[in-house]
Amino acid sequence: MAIKRQTATVKLLWEQFEESRDALSVVYLVKHLKVAMNKSTVYRILDRMEESGKLHSFIGKNGLKWYAKCQDCSSENHIDIHPHFQCNGCGKVECLTEEIKIPKISKHQIQLAQVLLLGKCETCLN
Numbered sequence: 593m594a595i596k597r598q599t600a601t602v603k604l605l606w607e608q609f610e611e612s613r614d615a616l617s618v619v620y621l622v623k624h625l626k627v628a629m630n631k632s633t634v635y636r637i638l639d640r641m642e643e644s645g646k647l648h649s650f651i652g653k654n655g656l657k658w659y660a661k662c663q664d665c666s667s668e669n670h671i672d673i674h675p676h677f678q679c680n681g682c683g684k685v686e687c688l689t690e691e692i693k694i695p696k697i698s699k700h701q702i703q704l705a706q707v708l709l710l711g712k713c714e715t716c717l718n
Contacts, residue, residue, distance in 0.1 A: 601629045605637050609647070615660040615676065615685040617652070650706050652678050652685055660687050675707040681716030 605625065608616060618638065622631045629637075638659055641647040647659045658676070675688045694705045 601633055602637055602641075604628055605634065606641070606646075609659070609661050613686070615650075615652075615658040615687060617685070618657045618659065621659075650676055650708065652676070652708060653680075653710060658685050673705050675709055677709045677711070677713070679713035679716055680710055681712050684713050684715075686713075 605621065608621060608624065618635070621638070622634050625634060638647065638649070642649055642659070645662055648662050649657055649659050652658045660676075673692070673694060675690060675692050676685060677688050678685045688709070692705075692707050694702060696702075
């Protein structure tokens with residue numbers, strides 16, 4: 593079910609993404625918003641935002657789920673196929689603009705591809 597109403601909790605959660613250039617972990621969001629909403633509400637809104645094409649999710653190191661804003665996606669068509677980078681130093685996770693070529697596989701339809709690059713970000717290198 594997609595988001596139909598802009599409730600106070602939906603607005604509050606969306607503001608977290610508006611204020612950040614980087615991806616946000618579900619653990620961070622639950623902890624950061626615990627006064628305003630419970631964990632179930634955070635997960636439910638994130639699921640609906642992803643279904644609506646506002647967010648995309650991916651798995652980072654240690655199996656932790658991360659979310660980031662979509663660019664030009666809709667509920668019918670998620671087109672955010674790009675790599676993500678996670679810093680082993682500070683833990684920052686970001687969407688990369690580099691294009692990754694996903695191969696076409698005969699007699700198969702690829703619906704999701706995830707590429708996670710691990711290393712050190714510019715800040716941690718200096």
